[in-house]
Amino acid sequence: MSVLSALFLACTLFIGTVKASWAYMFVVNNGSIYVISEEHVDPKQIGSKIGKVTSYSDQEGTYSGNFSNRYPKGTEYFEIIGLERKDAIAVKEKEGVYIKAAYEGEYAGDRNGWSDFYPYVVFGALIVFITMYFLKKRMIR
Template sequence: MRKVFYSQLVCQFLLLSVIAGCSSSADWNSAFVVWNGYMYEVSNEYVDETDEEIGQVTTYSDRERTYSGNFSNKYSKGTKFYSIKGINTDEAIAVEEGERYRKAINNGKYGE
């Protein structure tokens, strides 16, 4: 009886360990875009001055997994990215949102 109990306990522990290890590095509780291999978390801050267009969303999905290209879990395909005047793109970029631009902050490499 004890062997069965301990076997079940070990199986449950292993199953929980596997499930916990399968999570993606992207925080799907917040909106983000991926540009140039880096994930940028979209902030509540709007940008007053953009510089040049640097890319656009090539893949949109609200289903959690790892995607390639310039991906977003919020913005549709074709949404443009811009550099921000006075801020290096390694730090933040601007995401087109209608007539305005939302600041997105670099959160590190995507998919690691």
């Protein structure tokens, strides 16, 4: 039994979450994901402000809110005159410079996925297992 416990403990020590980089640069606005292009938008085509980046992450995962894997918190999003939001929006890079971001689809993200909690679940199960083992061992004596 102690060999099995030691093996289980050794295996769980090396469990960790995998972090990866995003496949492409994007912004999320009100549940819609927009892929960043290299195309500049003429400032005369910029319409009203429609949102801004509320959080930044350069690690792959799922997040809620208006976030980006390229632009820092506070970066503003604008409508492009003559285009629907389902086609594209403009992202303000700096004063007078706007980049087109093409609509990719709906982003159904939530801040914490199962993989974020997996190490905690394994650790909790390990604690329960060890506690039960020692309680059982104590009762036998």
